[in-house]
Amino acid sequence: MADRHIPDIADIREAANRIAVHAVRTPLLSGTILDELTGARVFVKCEPLQRTGSFKFRGAYNALALLGREGRANGVVAVSSGNHAQGVAEAARLFGTAATIVMPADAPAIKRQRTERSGARIVPYDRATEDREAIAAGIVAGTGAAHIHPFDDPAVIAGQGTAGLEIADELDRLGAVPDRLFIPCGGGGLSAGVGLALRDRFPDIGLTLVEPEGFDDYRRSLRVGERLSNSRFSGSLLDALLAPSPGAIGFAINRTLGAHSVTVSDAEALRAVAIAFRELKLSVEPGGAAGLAALLGEDLAGRTVVVVLSGGNIDEAVLARALDSAPQ
C-alpha cells in the first residue's frame, strides 16, 4: 500500500493487460431462466469460474505484478479468511515467491485447503482474542515480506475492476445498456473497481452494493458520509463479506459513484445459492450469491440488470444445507 492514489479506468485497463495471461476471462451469461424469474434482462458475471474460484485472483495478481521483482523478493503476506488468501497464494506461486496467510481458525475448510495447495504457509488466529493486523505486521517486520491488503489498495481495486471491464465489453458487443448492477460488498474493493469500469462506459447505471444482514457497515457509512464499523466480526454464513469496515479507497470511490447498499439474510443467501446451483448449474458460496439474493427480492420487470456472482468456494455441508432449505 505504498501508493494511496485513487485508481481510475486507466489503471483498470493496465491491470487487464497484466492479468490476461493467467486470469480466466469469465463468462457473462444471458438468456438464462433468471429472465423469466424476474421479468428483467439479467446478465450474470460468473466469477466462481475464475482461477481460485473467486474474483480475488484478479486483484492479488495485479498487486503482485506491480510490486515488481524486488518488491516480491521477500515474499508476501495477506490477512484473509479465504478467497483473498487463495488469490494471493496462487499469484505468489505463479510469480515464484513465498506467501504467508494470516487466517482465522474458523475459516471454511475448503478455503484453507486450497490456500495450502497453492503452497502458502498459513498462520491461524482466533477472531475473538487475537489481533490479525498485529500478527501480519510482525511477519512483515520479521521477513521483509510485502503486505497485500484484501481491498484497501489501489492495485487490488484496479485488478478487481477488470471484471467490470469484461462486463462492459461484453454488454457493448451485445448492444445492451444496463440499468443497475447488483454486487456483493465486504470491504468494497470489488464494487469500487467494477463500479468504476461500468460507470465509465454506462454513465447512468445504478450501483447496488449487497451486504450481509447485521454487517451493514457500508449502508450506514454511505448514509452519514464517513466510515463506520460493524459491531460484530462473525456470525454470518456470508463469510466472504465480513470486513470490519469499508476500506478508505473503496469507500471514497463507492461514495463518489453514488452507490447505495442493501442487505440480505443468511436464508436469502442460501436460497440464492440453491437457485444458482439448480437453475444456473453453478457452485456459488453464500457471500458470492448476495447480489443474486438481493436481485431476486426486487421488482425489476422490464429492466436490464447485471449481477456479479463473486465466488464459488462453498463448503459442501453448506451447499447441502442450502439445497435442503429450498424446495426444488
Add this chain to the structure above:
Amino acid sequence: MADRHIPDIADIREAANRIAVHAVRTPLLSGTILDELTGARVFVKCEPLQRTGSFKFRGAYNALALLGREGRANGVVAVSSGNHAQGVAEAARLFGTAATIVMPADAPAIKRQRTERSGARIVPYDRATEDREAIAAGIVAGTGAAHIHPFDDPAVIAGQGTAGLEIADELDRLGAVPDRLFIPCGGGGLSAGVGLALRDRFPDIGLTLVEPEGFDDYRRSLRVGERLSNSRFSGSLLDALLAPSPGAIGFAINRTLGAHSVTVSDAEALRAVAIAFRELKLSVEPGGAAGLAALLGEDLAGRTVVVVLSGGNIDEAVLARALDSAPQ
C-alpha cells in the same frame, strides 16, 4: 423425421440462427486448472449452462421450429429419460404447443420434475417390461402429435451442432487450433453435429466419443462398420448416455468423420463430476462429465483439446456420492 437427409454445415448455420433468440450461447472456458492437471491447453464447452441444463434444448428447439406452425399444431411427443424430455418440453412451451413425454419410471427425479415444470405431460413406462416406442406410436396415432426423436433426426443433429459452431467461432477468435475433441456419446446426435461443425473449420481435429463402460455400442459399431446394440438398457450412472444403439444418421456421420470411441466407468465419471464441481465450480451430471473423465485418463501434454460438458442435471444424492468418493 419426415426428412432423412444427412445434415451438413449449412443446416447447422441455419439452426444457429433459429435457436439464437432462446438458447444460451454457452461459454468456452480456457485457462482453467485443467491445463495444469493435464499439461494440455483445455477448452471446456459448458452445456450445463444451456437452457434446461443440457445441450438437448438446441436440437429440440430446432426440430420444433422446422415443424412449422401446422406441424406443431397437435403437439409433440418424445421418448426420453430426461434431458431430451426437458429440451422438448421447454421448446414446446416456448412455441405454445403441448408436449407428451414417454419417460422411464426410474428416470432421475430432477429430470422428471423439470420436465413437468415446463408444462409437459409425462407418461411413465417400465424399462424392463414395456415398449417405449410402441407407447409413443400410440400417442402419435391417437393425437396426431409429431414425434421428436432424441438423436436420429437431421433437425436435431443440426441443432446440437450449433454447440460446435460456437466452439469453432470462439477458437478462431482466440487463434487456437484444436488437436482433439472429447465428447459424451449416447445415440451420437451431439457428437455428429459438433463433429461436423468442428471438422468443417479444423480439418485435422480428432474426434473421441466417450461412452459408459458396458454400453459401448458405438465403439463396437464403428469397429465393424454397422450398427450394433447394447446388451443392457440400464445399470450405469451415466443415464444420459444409455441409447440402445447408434442412430442411423449420427452413425453415418460419425463414421464418415473417422470418430473413434472410448469408455469410462461409473467411478471415473463420478471423479470427473467431483473435479468439475470443485475445480470448475460447475454442476455436471455423470453422463455429461464422460468426456472430461476420458480426457483426465489420457496423456495429453502439449496438446490443444476441447471437451464438451454436455449436461448438468444431476440428482443431488449423486453429487453427494461423487464428492464423498473423491478426496478433496
